[in-house]
Structure formats: C-alpha cells, structure tokens
Amino acid sequence: MPEVTGPLIVGISTRALFDLREEHSVFEEQGVEAYAALQREREQVVLPKGTGFDVVDRLLGLNPAEGPPLVQVVLISRNSPDLSLRAFHSIAEYGLGIKHGSFVSGRPAGPLVQAWSVDLFLSNEEGDVRMAADAGTAAARLHPPPERAALAPEDEVRIAFDGDAVLFDAASDEIYKAHGLDAFLAHERANAHVPMNRGPFGHFLRKLAAVRGQVMRDDGSSRVRLALVTARNAPAHERVVLTFREWGTPFDEAHFVGHHIKAPFVEAFGAHIFFDDQEKHVLGARGVAPAGHVPGPHAPDELIVPAAK
Structure with missing residues (x-):
C-alpha cells in the first residue's frame, strides 16, 4: 500500500x-x-x-x-x-x-x-x-448526543466500527442477501485468506491507523483505541482478522456478536463514536455513545445479520 x-x-x-x-x-x-x-x-x-x-x-x-x-x-x-x-x-x-x-x-x-x-x-x-x-x-x-459521556482516559480516543459496508465493501453482505446464510458462510470460509476490499471507511481507517502508530505509549498501547463490533461470528470471523492483518491496521478489540444487540458492546468499549451502515444498530447504540449512520445499500427497516443463531 x-x-x-x-x-x-x-x-x-x-x-x-x-x-x-x-x-x-x-x-x-x-x-x-x-x-x-x-x-x-x-x-x-x-x-x-x-x-x-x-x-x-x-x-x-x-x-x-x-x-x-x-x-x-x-x-x-x-x-x-x-x-x-x-x-x-x-x-x-x-x-x-x-x-x-x-x-x-x-x-x-x-x-x-x-x-x-x-x-x-x-x-x-x-x-x-x-x-x-x-x-x-x-x-x-x-444522531442526537447520548445523555452521558463515555468514561475513558482524557488523552485517549476510542472509535468503534461495524465491518461490512463500512470498513469492508458490501460484497459479502450481497451474497448473504441474495443466496442466504449457508452461501455466505461457504463463501467466507473459501475466501478466508483473501483480503476483503476496502469499504467507504477504508481510506479513513488507513489514515487513522497511521495516527494511531504515532501516539503509542511506553507500555505498547496507543492513545487511539479501535474496536470492531460486527454481526459476523465464527466461522466468518477468520477473514476479518486476516484482512486487518493484511491491511496493517491493528484493532484493539473485536466483537463478533452475531444476533446479539450491539449497543452493550459499544458501551462496554467506551466508544467516543460508533459507525454503522444499518440504521437499527445506530438507533440502538445512540443512547450509550455518539453514533453515526453510514450511507449504505440496506433499507432503514432491513436488518442484515449474517450469523447463525
């Protein structure tokens, strides 16, 4: 790159x-x-x-x-x-x-x-x-600000992202929508070692990761803390981890939550902002953290959860 x-x-x-x-x-x-x-x-x-x-x-x-x-x-x-x-x-x-x-x-x-x-x-x-x-x-x-601010060290910024159609492109989501869960999981297993293409926030993540690397503490942690909060779960998680490794954009936390509500994980992370392309996830999280809706391919009343229960 x-x-x-x-x-x-x-x-x-x-x-x-x-x-x-x-x-x-x-x-x-x-x-x-x-x-x-x-x-x-x-x-x-x-x-x-x-x-x-x-x-x-x-x-x-x-x-x-x-x-x-x-x-x-x-x-x-x-x-x-x-x-x-x-x-x-x-x-x-x-x-x-x-x-x-x-x-x-x-x-x-x-x-x-x-x-x-x-x-x-x-x-x-x-x-x-x-x-x-x-x-x-x-x-x-x-969306409007939450009633309470996240507690975190004053010199630190914490940013949480959804994955597909935000950090990654929507190609895998489209397979799920068109062909169902089994086809999606088979595709992700077969392509686990093929890095995903960057999505709408891919370039921003690259520059943010560069900043992250320049504000490291003596203990090896960074003043920029990044989290992934995605509806993917195993076995579709492997391609995510290997994609980040290939991109050279390390994440501090990854939450593969499947059908679980995302908001508690965003709150536990202490996000100062959370980005998701699905309006329902943004509406759920906005009570616990500043939240932003990323324009994407999904209708507001459509919830894409590419994970087995």
Missing part, C-alpha cells in the same frame, strides 16, 4: 459539533430571518456541545505541542459567514484547535468536502452526508 502522508482531516458541520437543536427548531418553524436574529442575539453565548464534539476534541488532543499536526478539523457549515461568529467564538471558549471553515448561506455543504480534502465528514444533514459519501469520502449522519 502507498505510504499515508499528511494529517488526518475531519470535516464537521456546525450542528454536528454543537447542539443547535433549539436554534434549528426556530429555523424550521419560523424561517431563516428568525433563526438569524436569534443567532445574532446569542452571538456571545457559548454553544453547548453536540454529538461530534467529544471525538473531535480528543482527536485534536493527539496533536503534538510543536511540529506538524496529526489531525486537522475544518468546520463546514450551511450557516452564513455572518453567523459564523458564534461558532468560532464557542470554539475559542472551548479551546478547540479549529481555525478553518466554510460557510455557504444555506447551500449544500457537500461539495466543500472535496475542496478541503476531508478524510471523514460528520454532519446532521442527510443530503450533505450522501453527497460526500457518493464522492468517495467516509461520511456519517450523526
């Missing part, structure tokens, strides 16, 4: 970084003028933290005190430049190292993801997330 160069770049919308549910309800019910007036009135009032705040804060905390940054964060917002003042005032008050942003006055923010060379895009806006994903960027639509 080619060497990973440059910092990990995260793009995030204003509503994903901060909790703007009250202001957004004014926008939806009273229109843009009332929304703008409210934002100007509260220009010096610090915005509360949103779903993506903690993971962004922790990723930025990986940067060294001197030298090139490992992580950069860019604000990509549908707000107007005039209303950007409150966002950057809040960023300064929280001490976040965010200096760059784009504000497009209501236009779709998706095209700016490519302009900023973003590796991961987080937003509440479905259209922007899909536009970014269609262009090949790892992207997720965030």
Whole structure:
C-alpha cells in the first residue's frame, strides 16, 4: 500500500459539533430571518456541545505541542459567514484547535468536502452526508448526543466500527442477501485468506491507523483505541482478522456478536463514536455513545445479520 502522508482531516458541520437543536427548531418553524436574529442575539453565548464534539476534541488532543499536526478539523457549515461568529467564538471558549471553515448561506455543504480534502465528514444533514459519501469520502449522519459521556482516559480516543459496508465493501453482505446464510458462510470460509476490499471507511481507517502508530505509549498501547463490533461470528470471523492483518491496521478489540444487540458492546468499549451502515444498530447504540449512520445499500427497516443463531 502507498505510504499515508499528511494529517488526518475531519470535516464537521456546525450542528454536528454543537447542539443547535433549539436554534434549528426556530429555523424550521419560523424561517431563516428568525433563526438569524436569534443567532445574532446569542452571538456571545457559548454553544453547548453536540454529538461530534467529544471525538473531535480528543482527536485534536493527539496533536503534538510543536511540529506538524496529526489531525486537522475544518468546520463546514450551511450557516452564513455572518453567523459564523458564534461558532468560532464557542470554539475559542472551548479551546478547540479549529481555525478553518466554510460557510455557504444555506447551500449544500457537500461539495466543500472535496475542496478541503476531508478524510471523514460528520454532519446532521442527510443530503450533505450522501453527497460526500457518493464522492468517495467516509461520511456519517450523526444522531442526537447520548445523555452521558463515555468514561475513558482524557488523552485517549476510542472509535468503534461495524465491518461490512463500512470498513469492508458490501460484497459479502450481497451474497448473504441474495443466496442466504449457508452461501455466505461457504463463501467466507473459501475466501478466508483473501483480503476483503476496502469499504467507504477504508481510506479513513488507513489514515487513522497511521495516527494511531504515532501516539503509542511506553507500555505498547496507543492513545487511539479501535474496536470492531460486527454481526459476523465464527466461522466468518477468520477473514476479518486476516484482512486487518493484511491491511496493517491493528484493532484493539473485536466483537463478533452475531444476533446479539450491539449497543452493550459499544458501551462496554467506551466508544467516543460508533459507525454503522444499518440504521437499527445506530438507533440502538445512540443512547450509550455518539453514533453515526453510514450511507449504505440496506433499507432503514432491513436488518442484515449474517450469523447463525
């Protein structure tokens, strides 16, 4: 694989970084003028933290005190430049190292993801997330923040992923959907030593793994902790482990949960964010961790569980 160069770049919308549910309800019910007036009135009032705040804060905390940054964060917002003042005032008050942003006055923010060379895009806006994903960027639509934050060392960030159609492509899922469980298991056993193709979050994982390797502790652990939480179980687990080995992207934890609910494993891991392409898993996990839905091939009411009971 080619060497990973440059910092990990995260793009995030204003509503994903901060909790703007009250202001957004004014926008939806009273229109843009009332929304703008409210934002100007509260220009010096610090915005509360949103779903993506903690993971962004922790990723930025990986940067060294001197030298090139490992992580950069860019604000990509549908707000107007005039209303950007409150966002950057809040960023300064929280001490976040965010200096760059784009504000497009209501236009779709998706095209700016490519302009900023973003590796991961987080937003509440479905259209922007899909536009970014269609262009090949790892992207997720965030749900409202959980009521309680994960407990973890302050200098550590923990990220949990689903596997198929997120880290890996959806080829194996499609075999399961078209031909059933027995065909899926036979295919995975026969191809156990054939690495899977990278999915929508594959490039992001490569860059995140590069950052992970640069923030190792003396005891051999990393300040970036990664977990896989997948509905696969044995014997389909072997191909997953060997794929990660081939990719050179080590994981700290892997949970092959089959038909078990994913949320308890996400909570036990202490995830600062969890990514899944199936809406039902995201809805289940959002009460215990920040959760993002990755656009994928499955209908919202469809649950794909490629595992025997």
